[in-house]
Amino acid sequence: MELIERARGMMVGTGVGNLLGIPWEFNIRALRHEQCEHGAVREIVAKKGYLDDDDLAQAILLAEAIADSGDRDLEVADLAERFWRWGEINGAGMGGLTHAVLTLYGGSEPLSIWMNSRRFWDPSVTAPREPRGVAADEAARLHWEESGGESAGNGSVMRCGPVALRWMHDEQALARNSVTSAVVTHWDPRCVWSTLLADFTIADCLRTGQVEAATLIERCSEALHSTRGSLAHPDLPAEPPDDVSAAAEAAFAGNANIYDLKLDCNGIGYAPKAMSAVLWAARHARSVEDGLVTILNAGGDTDSNAPPAGAALGARFGLSGIPSRWRERTAEIRSWKPNTDVLDDQVAWPERRPLEEYADRIVGMLAP
Numbered sequence: 001m002e003l004i005e006r007a008r009g010m011m012v013g014t015g016v017g018n019l020l021g022i023p024w025e026f027n028i029r030a031l032r033h034e035q036c037e038h039g040a041v042r043e044i045v046a047k048k049g050y051l052d053d054d055d056l057a058q059a060i061l062l063a064e065a066i067a068d069s070g071d072r073d074l075e076v077a078d079l080a081e082r083f084w085r086w087g088e089i090n091g092a093g094m095g096g097l098t099h100a101v102l103t104l105y106g107g108s109e110p111l112s113i114w115m116n117s118r119r120f121w122d123p124s125v126t127a128p129r130e131p132r133g134v135a136a137d138e139a140a141r142l143h144w145e146e147s148g149g150e151s152a153g154n155g156s157v158m159r160c161g162p163v164a165l166r167w168m169h170d171e172q173a174l175a176r177n178s179v180t181s182a183v184v185t186h187w188d189p190r191c192v193w194s195t196l197l198a199d200f201t202i203a204d205c206l207r208t209g210q211v212e213a214a215t216l217i218e219r220c221s222e223a224l225h226s227t228r229g230s231l232a233h234p235d236l237p238a239e240p241p242d243d244v245s246a247a248a249e250a251a252f253a254g255n256a257n258i259y260d261l262k263l264d265c266n267g268i269g270y271a272p273k274a275m276s277a278v279l280w281a282a283r284h285a286r287s288v289e290d291g292l293v294t295i296l297n298a299g300g301d302t303d304s305n306a307p308p309a310g311a312a313l314g315a316r317f318g319l320s321g322i323p324s325r326w327r328e329r330t331a332e333i334r335s336w337k338p339n340t341d342v343l344d345d346q347v348a349w350p351e352r353r354p355l356e357e358y359a360d361r362i363v364g365m366l367a368p
Contacts, residue, residue, distance in 0.1 A: 003366075005318040006206050007359040010161050011063070013288065013314025015355050016326045017306030018056040019044045019333060020296055022093075025303045042293045044329045048336040051092040052352065055307040058159035061086060062181055063358035066166045067365070074163070074177045076232055079184040080105050080136035087112060088128035093303070095269070097153040098185045101143050107133035136184065137232065144187035152190040154274035156182035157198050158304040161311030164202035165362050174203060175223035180232040186271070192233055193240040194275035196220045197248055198308055201282045205315035211282040213252045217245070247272035251279035264299030274305050281309040281316075288313040288322045319356070330355075 023045050052060065061082045065074055080102075087094060087102050087110030094102075094110070103109050106129070134142060144151050163181050167174035175196060182195040200220055204211040212219070221238055224231070240248070250260050261276045277295050285291025291313045296302050314322055334352050 001209065001318050003206065004360065004363055005320065006209070006315045007165055007363045008356045009288075009314030009317060009319040009322060010165060010202065010206060010311045011059075011314070011355045011359040012319055012322055012327060012330065013310035013312075014059050014161050014307045015052075015056050015310075015330050015334070016044070016288075016314075016322055017292055017308070017310025018053050018303055019046045019050070019330055020292055020310075020326070021302035021304070021306035022046050022050070022053055024296065024299075025301060041296055042289070044326060044333070046333055048333055050333050051090060052334070053093040053303060054091070054095060054098070054155070055093070055158040055304050057086060057090065057092065058083070058155070059161055059307065059311075060355075060358060062159055063162040063362060066162055067358070067361040070365075073173065073230075074180045076180055076184050077136040079181065080139065081131065083184065084110065084131050085128040095153055095155050095304075097143070097151050098155050100151075101139045101185045103133070104143055105133045105136055105139040106131040140183050140185050140187040149188065151186070152188040152271050153186060154191075154194075154269050154271045154301060154304045156186035156191045156195045157271050157274040157278070158307050160195050160199045160308055161202055161315075162358065162362060164199040164311070164315075165206060165359065166365065168203040168206050169366065171200070171203075171219060171223040172227045174199060175220065176227050176230050176232075179224075179236065183233045187233065188271070189233075189237055190241050190244055191271040192236055193220075193244045194247075194271035196224075197240070197244065198275045198278040198312075201278055202308070202312050202315055205282055205312050209316050211279065211312075213279075213283055216252075216279075217248065243272050244275065247276040248279055251276040252283055256280060256284055258294050258298045261298070263295070263301070263305060268300035269304065273300065274308060277305040277309045278312050282312040285313055285316075288317050289326075 065079055065082055084102055084106050091110050091112030163177050167177055178196045178199040179192055182192045197216060200216055201211045217240060224238055261280060263273050281291040292306055292310055295306055295309050
C-alpha cells in the first residue's frame, strides 16, 4: 500500500473517530439501553456544521505547525500560541486540563470556553488577544505541580497522528517531537509516555501496516536516551510509569478483549486509557469499522479514544479501508457553513480544509 493512502487514512480516520464518538461521550450505557434492539452503535449522527471538536482541531493544529516548520522540530512556544488562538476563536470541546494550562499561558481564560455542542461567537471579537501569562514552556509544568501531580488527562494522546507521520522514519526525532507535542499542555509523565507509545504505534502502522508490539517500549526508551539533551521535558523518566506499562500490556495481550482495557470506568479521561485504545486497535482490530465500533461501544471518553485509534486504523488499512459512508458523512459535516445572518449560527468558523490535504502536505515533506 502506498504511503499516501495510509497517510490520508490516518488523517481521515482521526476525523471519523471524533465524529463517531462525540454524541456518546461518557453516555454509552444509556445509549446501549436505548438501542438494545438494534445492536451496536455504528453510525455518525453528529449534525451538519458540527465544529471540529478539540480532538480533531488539535490534530489539525499539529499538522499545520508541522507543515509550517519545514525541516525544524516542533516548538512549545509555537504550539502554545496556536492552541491559544484556537481557544480564543473556537475552542470547541476544550478539556479542563488544556483550558487550565491555556489560562495560565494567556493570563486569562480563553474567550471560547463553552463546553457543549452549541457554541456562540461574540461578534465584538475580531482577533485573538495576545497571551499575557506565563511562558509557554512553563505553563503545563506549573499547572501539573499546582495540581499535585494528578493531572493526567488524555488530550495529548487524542491529537497525536500528524507527529507520527512526519517523523515516522526517524525514531529519535519522533521521540523529541512527541514529547514536545504533549508537554505544551500535558506535563505528567503518564501523558507524555502515553503519547510516545501512541505515536510510535501509528508510525509503525504507517510504515508496515502493523505495530511492532514486542519492541515498542524498548524502542521508545532507546530513542529518548539518544535524544535526552533535546527533550522539552528534561525530567521525563527513561521507562514508562507503571500505569502506562500495564495499559500497554493489557492492550497487546494475545487474547485481549476491549473490555480488559476498562475504558468505561475509573477516571475515563485518562491518558493511558486513550493510549491503550490505540494499541489495541493497531494489534487486534480486523478492519477500521470493526475497531472503531468496538472501541465506541466500550464506552468511556468515546470522542477522545476513537480519534487516535482511528488514526492507527486508517494508517493500517488505508483511506479506502474506511467505510465510504463514514468518509462521505465526515466530509459533508465539515464542508457545511452556517448562515451567519442567523445569530444562533454565528460561530467562529475557520476555513476547514479536507483532511486529506493535511496528510498530503506532510507526506510532501518526507525524504523520498
